[in-house]
Amino acid sequence: MFEGEDTTASALSWILYNLVRHPEYQERCQQEEIEWDDLAQLPFLTMCIKESMRLHPPVTVISRCCAQDISLPDGRAIPKGVTCIISIFGIHHNPLCEFTYAPWFSVFCQVYDPFRSDLENIKDRSPLAFIPFSTGPKVRNCIGQTFAMSEMKVALAFTLLRFRVLPDDKEPEPRRKPELILRAEGGLWLRVEPLSVGTK
Template sequence: QHRRLLAPAFHRDVLRPYVAIFNQSTHVMHAKWRAAAEAVGGTVALEVLEQLSLLTLDTLQKCIFSHESHCQEQPSEYIKAIMELSTLVVRRQRHPLHHPTWLYHLSADGRRFARACATVHSFTAAVVQRRRQALERLGHQAWLESHQGRSMDFIDLLLLAKDEDGNPLSDEDISAEADTFMFEGHDTTASGLAWLLYNLACHPHHQERCRQEVHELLKGRDVQDIEWEDLSHLPFTTMCIKESLRLHPPVTAVSRRCTEDVTLRDGRIIPKGVICLMSIYGTHHNPDVWPEPQVYNPLRFSPENSKERSPLAFIPFSAGPRNCIGQSFAMAELKVVVALTVTRFAVRLDTGRPPRRKTELILRAEDGLWLLLEPLPGVA
């Protein structure tokens, strides 16, 4: 039911103005990178996953709440709480004694978790309550007119959503959906971006081809921003993104409960009601589907090579009725950030710190994912 109500919030007409936010947040990150490079006189080594996490958190706060947190440039209690919750969830999974909720609440980690939750929930609840009061005070039409000149954010769209009987979502439901979008949307996209830059650093010829594709697209423009209409005109860059999501899927597995008996090819049956863990990582590295699965080859996703392939062979956003509702949002952000990055920086491997894959809530790297970034000449 909630998914049906949420669907309009991810329509292309809603996503279109978000592209300007993706550009803006990427410019802030690049300014930091250029300053760091200037400080060392050229090429700078940076741990990119944390930098990209701040970027995605920055964009989400703007897209969900219309809130300018400046979290890429200065500390934010809200952002600190979100990052702490992600760390604590992983730590709890690895500590069996912390699995019972009552016992966890008695531990130091449990108390930290409760404080961080309170910070996040109170921020969201305050925004929702403020918007609800404005809607009730102004009335529906006047409230809509007050938005002239600015696009609707996620909270606005949820306030307007109504079910088949004309009932709106409660404040608690809206807060829960906004919090879910923040948590599901920042780490996953940051992981996808970090591994994408790593794969382009490993393959400079693919990186250069992406760079030329973007240069050709932006030729003759006064402002070097990526626009919504540009996203469908980056075919090779899109292939590079998809191949990176295949090789390094941010979410490595999903679980689903069987709603009916499932008969496997060998005749064995998975009974109805059983919860199955499906490996996205394993599916993406299956040599029967993907020849030489460890090789990064964007041309796997060319139209001619994709023609005969099952749509369930590539599932970075899961599949079916419970797939990732935000995948169009994520793909748009991936395209904007990588297109702007390759036109402004040469991205190279930090051979002294090769990444080792580490599966947590998302696919990370032990001790971070380090890359060398060199500002390109003639780019402001």
């Protein structure tokens, strides 16, 4: 089991980093109205969260033990009892996975594009093309994913309601540091600028 604080903190850091690099998306998130009764009323912010978790999944790898022999497309098989390492990061960045849903995986898979998660774009996508919270039977899935999404939406919505998040020009472009949780070497350094009253 992972601590939810570490994974959520990693996700929040990378989401803010991506919104800093795309101020037009940050501004659009700031214009969404916060509805406590239904956090799903932040559709664009939700798409930004999901796209950031595609590019920077907080947990980059998971392992699964095969409960039965698994036949591979090339004719080989993975025997029952073998533990397989599944790269969530690799799945989210693999341009060869276009067979699942072409617009999702393409030569532009490194581009931050929140519209990949638009309902119209995901309707034909394989459910295994995007697995930031792991996947599998209920006991193998992240039990805190609904809470984590709500927590991220609230933290981001209230941050963006009060601040404009800006790059720290003194810091170099961050390098990913995949440990148990995906981090950035030396951290992710950003600046915040208070929004004037009445901006929103």
